[in-house]
Amino acid sequence: MRDTPESAENTSAETVRGVATMEEAKSWLRRRQIQDIECIVPDLAGIVRGKMMPTEKFFSGPVMSMPASIFAQTISGDYPPDDDRFHHNPTDGDLFFEADYSTLAVVPWETDPTAQLIHDAVTQEGAPVETAPRNVLKRVLSLYEKEGWEPVIAPEIEFYLVKPNTDPDYPLTPPVGRSGRPEVGRQSYSISALNEFDDLIDDIYDLSEAQGLEIDTLIHEEGAAQMEINLRHGAPLELADQVFLFKRTIREAALRHDMYATFMAKPMSGQPGSAMHIHQSVIDPETGSNIFSDEDGDATPEFLSFIAGHQEFLPAVTCIMAPYVNSYRRFMRNSTAPCNVFWGHDNRTVGLRVPNSKASARRLENRVPGSDANPYLAIAASLACGYLGIKNDLKPDAPRSGYSSNGPYTLPRGLTEALTLFEQCDELADVFGERFVATYRAIKQEEYETFMSVISAWEREYLLLNV
Incomplete structure (x- = not known):
């Protein structure tokens, strides 16, 4: 965000977007009477994944978790087969997700007062997940x-x-x-x-x-x-x-x-x-x-x-x-x-x-x-x-x-x-990182195989009666 008088005061309860701490987030949400929070994360396609939960549960519950497979899914909702280079978690165990409070904002199209909050993916040991797109950018x-x-x-x-x-x-x-x-x-x-x-x-x-x-x-x-x-x-x-x-x-x-x-x-x-x-x-x-x-x-x-x-x-x-x-x-x-x-x-x-x-x-x-x-x-x-x-x-x-x-x-x-x-x-x-390269290759290869299973209009137009 630009350095403006409004954005510089990013700890203010009246800031439109983003706060610095959990306590400031609580105040920000309370002032706006936010009832629900969309806890979101971008997957490899840039699709919004996550969970919606009541505001009270968000602050009182455990750290949010989701299966590791959200970063191994193709655009069609499939999963690539495992091989020697792509080692997906066979048990599809949970990853943990930590809120980045600088991204806190309302969801203006929702009928009930709702906020959205982008999260970062970490392993159960607290290390950044190599295949999470936000972490990839942070790595660079x-x-x-x-x-x-x-x-x-x-x-x-x-x-x-x-x-x-x-x-x-x-x-x-x-x-x-x-x-x-x-x-x-x-x-x-x-x-x-x-x-x-x-x-x-x-x-x-x-x-x-x-x-x-x-x-x-x-x-x-x-x-x-x-x-x-x-x-x-x-x-x-x-x-x-x-x-x-x-x-x-x-x-x-x-x-x-x-x-x-x-x-x-x-x-x-x-x-x-x-x-x-x-x-x-x-x-x-x-x-x-x-x-x-x-x-x-x-x-x-x-x-x-x-x-x-x-x-x-x-x-x-x-x-x-x-x-x-x-x-x-x-x-x-x-x-x-x-x-x-x-x-x-x-x-x-x-x-x-x-x-x-x-x-x-x-x-x-x-x-x-x-x-x-x-x-x-x-x-x-x-x-x-x-x-x-x-x-x-x-x-x-x-x-x-x-x-x-x-x-x-x-x-x-x-x-x-x-x-x-x-x-x-x-x-x-x-x-x-080799893990990201292998995962990305496997996902895109699977998407290509899915595409190849579909017969296009061009093929029906020019091949049906001519070959």
Whole structure:
């Protein structure tokens, strides 16, 4: 959260979002007459898992526990088979969950006064669970802390509004706005197209404000009924929490207006994909200066190595940035999505863009992640690439100044290829931990096998009578 007079007083009982201690939480909840608490945790897909309990029970009961399998579940609700590398707890024993009181906020769409509280997963011995996404991000941030660095990020999340669709065999279509007509053409940055959904947007702002979530800007993107929300820059863990909660908030707001909000990377054929661009800089906490700029305002060797680290390691973490088979439909030549790891200054046709800015705000925009990515894991993976680039003193190639969307593919073209690159990278295994790498591979491999069991419309259209 930004350093504002309101957010700085994070121990005040009147703070909209977050307190420091259990006693302050009790006071905060009592003032708002909160009856129930949603104790939540993000799983590997970014789905909200947890328990709801009465406020009194939350403070009087034992530490919250849930089965270890919540971090071994596929998007379809299945579990991967065990093997020599993926050692899931065969008894599915309990993990413990500790509240992070800085995340305390109301749940504004509930009819009864309800709060939500993000928790961290620990083992029964009190050690962080390696496969919990929040802990994965904390692990990467600890590497920066050891170097005396403080990363700062700002995510941009794209999503589509679509008509309710209860039959997966039918394609998604744009919803009808206040004009009574659905969008057809491209409407990038159109205010009138944005105004088609004024009531919904007002709800998004109201629900976000009630939770202490800060929106910088909201725009209409290129696709039909495609929107983008930009969040204000800040600490990576806080911003990952905000993206996690924003997705839930936007879905809830859309349902109020008989629409779906989807964060699929490529929900509709013929329309652009949805990304989660991540702007990244690194601060020296002692001086407050950006280590990417020197005293003369020029780019530092650390900045160039940060870029080079992304060029070197992004292909190996693409399975995190693009976690589903659908994600790879977004990476296409001559589109707004990158297909390579080229870099350039203010060039949106490359995967790594250096936006125009003052020297103090010099940053790298990673344009590879899709909006379907788990925000904790995508941010951790992007920062890991930059960290390894600096530590290994890597050098980038020359920046691209021209149109580069028609260049060669340097990103994996599918999930299985991406998983192989991830699993075979020893340096990333050291950053993420072998347990996480094995678990993530097993889950994604099982999801791919599930996908392969489904026959698509394309196969019926072109193969049924022609082969």
